[in-house]
Amino acid sequence: MFDFLKSPILTFQEFISLAGRATINIVRRPFYANDMMIQMDVIGVGSLPITVLIGFFSGAVMALQMSRALSQYGATGQVGQITAITLVREMGPVLTALLVAGRNASGIASELGSMKVTEQIDAMRALGTDPVKKLVTPRLLAMCCTLPLLTILADMIGIIGGFIVAVPMLRLTTTEQYWNNAWRSLEYNDIAQGLLKPLVFAFIIALVGCLYGIRTTGGTQGVGRATTQAVVVASVWIFVFTFLITRVFVNL
Amino acid sequence: MSSSVLKFENVSLSFDGVENVLDNVSLEMHAGDTLIILGAAGAGKTVMVKIALGLLGSTSGRITLFGQDVTKFTEPQWFTIRPRIGMLFQEGGLFDSLTIEENVAYPLVNRTKMTAEQAKPKVEEALKFVELGHTLDKFPSELSGGMRRRVGIARAAVSDPDLLLYDSPTAGLDPITANRIMALIIQEREIRNATSAIISHRFQDGHMMANFRYNPESKKLERMPEDSPLRQRTRFLVMHDGRIVFEGNERELDASRDPYVSKFSMHRSIH
Numbered sequence: 001m002f003d004f005l006k007s008p009i010l011t012f013q014e015f016i017s018l019a020g021r022a023t024i025n026i027v028r029r030p031f032y033a034n035d036m037m038i039q040m041d042v043i044g045v046g047s048l049p050i051t052v053l054i055g056f057f058s059g060a061v062m063a064l065q066m067s068r069a070l071s072q073y074g075a076t077g078q079v080g081q082i083t084a085i086t087l088v089r090e091m092g093p094v095l096t097a098l099l100v101a102g103r104n105a106s107g108i109a110s111e112l113g114s115m116k117v118t119e120q121i122d123a124m125r126a127l128g129t130d131p132v133k134k135l136v137t138p139r140l141l142a143m144c145c146t147l148p149l150l151t152i153l154a155d156m157i158g159i160i161g162g163f164i165v166a167v168p169m170l171r172l173t174t175t176e177q178y179w180n181n182a183w184r185s186l187e188y189n190d191i192a193q194g195l196l197k198p199l200v201f202a203f204i205i206a207l208v209g210c211l212y213g214i215r216t217t218g219g220t221q222g223v224g225r226a227t228t229q230a231v232v233v234a235s236v237w238i239f240v241f242t243f244l245i246t247r248v249f250v251n252l
Numbered sequence: 253m254s255s256s257v258l259k260f261e262n263v264s265l266s267f268d269g270v271e272n273v274l275d276n277v278s279l280e281m282h283a284g285d286t287l288i289i290l291g292a293a294g295a296g297k298t299v300m301v302k303i304a305l306g307l308l309g310s311t312s313g314r315i316t317l318f319g320q321d322v323t324k325f326t327e328p329q330w331f332t333i334r335p336r337i338g339m340l341f342q343e344g345g346l347f348d349s350l351t352i353e354e355n356v357a358y359p360l361v362n363r364t365k366m367t368a369e370q371a372k373p374k375v376e377e378a379l380k381f382v383e384l385g386h387t388l389d390k391f392p393s394e395l396s397g398g399m400r401r402r403v404g405i406a407r408a409a410v411s412d413p414d415l416l417l418y419d420s421p422t423a424g425l426d427p428i429t430a431n432r433i434m435a436l437i438i439q440e441r442e443i444r445n446a447t448s449a450i451i452s453h454r455f456q457d458g459h460m461m462a463n464f465r466y467n468p469e470s471k472k473l474e475r476m477p478e479d480s481p482l483r484q485r486t487r488f489l490v491m492h493d494g495r496i497v498f499e500g501n502e503r504e505l506d507a508s509r510d511p512y513v514s515k516f517s518m519h520r521s522i523h
Contacts, residue, residue, distance in 0.1 A: 115347075122307050123345035127407075128331055128363040 011211075018136065018211050019203070025130070025137040035138035043104050043139075044146030050103070051096055051150045052157050058091050059083055059158030063165035067172055076172040080181030083162035088186060088194040092155040094242050097201035100147060101234040105209035108139055109230035112213025113223040121214065136210040143206035144199060151198040193249040200245065201238050208234040254283040256319060257415050257447045258304055263313030265299060265494075273299050274310070275494040283414070284485055286441060287449040288458035290516045291491035297451045298342065300491070301417045304449075305339055306330035318414065335363050338408035338446075340418045344400040346392040352379070352403055353388040359411045378406040382436055398429035402436065409440055416440065416448040422457055434460045435473055442466040455516050462486040462502045490516055 062083050070076045112135060115121050121131050159182055166172045173181075212230040216222045258281040265274040274296045281287055289297050302308040303315065306325060315323050317333055325333070346355050356378055360371040379385050382402040384395075392400055401421055408416060418437060422430035434457050441448050442465060450457060464473045465482060476483050488505045490498035490513045498505065498513045506517050 118343060118348075119341040119345040120347055122302070123339075123341055123347070125307055125327075125330075126305055126334055126337075126339045126341075127359045128334060129358075130327070130331075 014215065015207060015211055018132065018214070019207050021132045022136040022140050022207065022210070025133045026141065028133070030133070032134055032138050035134065036142050039139050039142035040146055042107070043100065043142050044150065047100055047103055047146075047150055048153075050099060051154050054095055054099055055087075055092065055154030055157035056161040058095055058154075059087055059161030059163075060165045062086055062091065062158070063162035063170075063172075067166070067170050070172070077177055078181060079162065079166045079172050080159075080178040081185035083166070084159055084182035084185050085190060087155050087158040087162075088190050090242065090246070092158060093151050093194060093197035093201065094238060096151045096154045097147065097198060097205065097238045098235055100143075100150065101201075101205045101238060102231055104143070105205045105230045105234040106227045108206065108209030109213040109216075110223055110227045112210060113216035113226040114220075116214060116216045117219055117223060131214070136207070136214075139210060140203070140206040143202040147202040147205070148195055148198040151194070155194065189249055189252055193245055197242060197245055200241050204237045204241065205234050208237065256316065257281045257283055257285070258449075259314075259316040260300075260304075261314040261316075263300075263303065263310045263315060265296075265303065265308065265311050272494045274303070277313070277494075277496055279489065279496065279499070281415075281447055281449065282485075283447055284445060285447050286461050286482070286486040287489060288461055288486065289449060289451045289489045289491060290453065290455065290458060292453065295491040296494040297491055298419055299494075301339070301419055301449065301451060304417065305334065305337055335359070335411060336414045338411065338413035338416045340401070340404045340408045340416075340421055342419045342423060343397070344392070344404035346400055346403055346407070348392045350391075351388065352384070352390050352392065352395070355392065355403060356407045356410050359407065363411065374410055375406075378410040379403070381409075381439075382406045398425050398433065401425070401433055405433070405436055405440065409444065409446075412444065414446060416444075416446045418448065418450045420451050420453070422452060422454055430454070430457070431460070435466075437461070438464055438473060439466040442468070453516075458486075458488055458505075459502065462488075 063079050066079055066082050067076065070078055070082070112121070124131050124134060163175075163178050166178055167175055209230045212226040212233070216226040218225070260277050260279045263274055263277045264272065266272055277300060279287075289300070291297050299308060303310050304317070306322065310323070313323070314321065318336060320333065322330070322333060347358070350358070353372070353375055354368070356375045357368055357371040360366045360374060361368055376385060376388070379388065382405055384399060384402055384406070387395065387399070387403070392403070395403065405421070421433050421437060425433065437448065437450065438461060440446065450461060452458060462483065463476055465476045465480065467474045484501070487499065487501060489496055490505070492512050498508060498510065505513065508514055508517070
């Protein structure tokens with residue numbers, strides 16, 4: 001009767017086990033620092049241009065949308081506050097994570113998936129390397145280091161984007177007021193959730209990508225399937241977790 | 253009798269939804285033996301060698317490697333015994349982000365404390381042996397299928413393993429390349445005196461292993477004398493639907509009346 005639940009529960013169990021093994025390996029020898037650096041370059045540096053772009057436009061569109069709503073109440077001076085809070089709390093972390101999920105969860109899943117179907121992962125085990133240690137842990141660490149940094153960057157650029165719309169373009173407020181407003185409105189609570197979210201999302205993106213990659217079966221078709229699934233599953237979990245984390249922080 | 257290298261006792265494996273991928277398989281290999289595993293696709297040949305290497309677990313039965321019961325080994329324990337086994341994967345299983353040199357050096361650098369520099373002479377020697385000494389800086393994608401297979405052989409043998417497992421070394425290759433690969437495997441057997449198991453679906457591969465030896469002086473393959481001990485130590489195994497349906501020497505294989513088994517001896521006339 002509950003047979004349809006078997007597969008998701010099994011996947012979840014595999015996820016937890018992989019998460020555990022990958023995390024424990026952070027403190028176990030040997031360390032593959034080189035692999036981690038390469039991944040940080042691929043994930044961090046590789047995602048820079050697109051993060052800057054979406055950061056800028058999400059801030060700009062936020063200010064644009066708010067301009068009308070705020071002018072109804074004669075509160076256009078508050079545009080800095082609104083842009084800063086929405087970006088730092090929600091838009092920055094979630095949009096960056098979704099972008100990196102699309103870019104890198106798929107990249108990781110297809111790379112590991114191809115390795116799986118061409119028996120490279122088996123070969124790795126046969127030649128004395130733990131694939132979790134060599135492939136999963138460096139990706140997890142690289143993601144955990146770079147995603148919060150990318151998010152901070154997206155937030156910053158977003159607030160600048162909002163500024164450009166609010167001050168030079170629409171003249172809603174003055175430069176001093178915008179920055180003062182943006183700066184003062186952010187509390188530790190906002191910063192904390194704004195940094196906790198990318199860290200949790202980094203875990204989700206890296207591990208979902210690796211899990212779907214490692215359990216790929218069925219040749220090249222399987223690799224395609226694994227890639228799609230990884231992006232979809234990672235994106236869904238990003239939304240679920242942003243809700244859960246916000247729920248906790250709202251009451252603090 | 254020389255020491256037992258690999259022993260399967262009533263080993264079975266079932267996956268979720270697929271019953272009896274391996275069904276009650278028992279076999280034993282002693283040091284210096286050559287085992288040729290024949291069978292159609294999906295007969296369980298690859299699964300069998302993967303179990304022998306601990307890449308897959310068995311559902312029931314007992315597996316002994318070098319006199320040690322490995323049935324309940326955990327992955328870290330397997331890492332201690334795998335260096336004694338060399339494996340050639342189907343299609344080679346080379347890491348395509350690494351150069352040929354790094355690929356062959358991989359087992360040396362990862363298992364021993366050797367640096368890439370220290371491993372280099374051994375890597376060069378192993379690659380020269382498979383006649384690919386000039387490909388050190390190339391990537392696997394730049395090589396042909398047969399060359400990749402040869403790099404795979406070099407990588408499997410570079411750490412001087414006691415047991416060599418070849419998974420379909422000639423599958424999908426033209427007859428000339430296939431014969432060249434088999435000649436290398438025979439050479440490997442002669443020089444290292446390693447115990448080898450070869451999975452194949454071509455009877456010719458087994459025929460070559462059973463009848464030819466490498467002469468280090470003339471550097472050529474030559475027909476073994478009738479009374480050669482190597483001849484006695486080359487056995488054939490035919491698998492069908494996860495079961496071993498035949499085990500014996502070449503003459504017995506030829507004499508078999510079983511319709512499935514005799515399919516693997518029909519091409520004799522080629523040699």
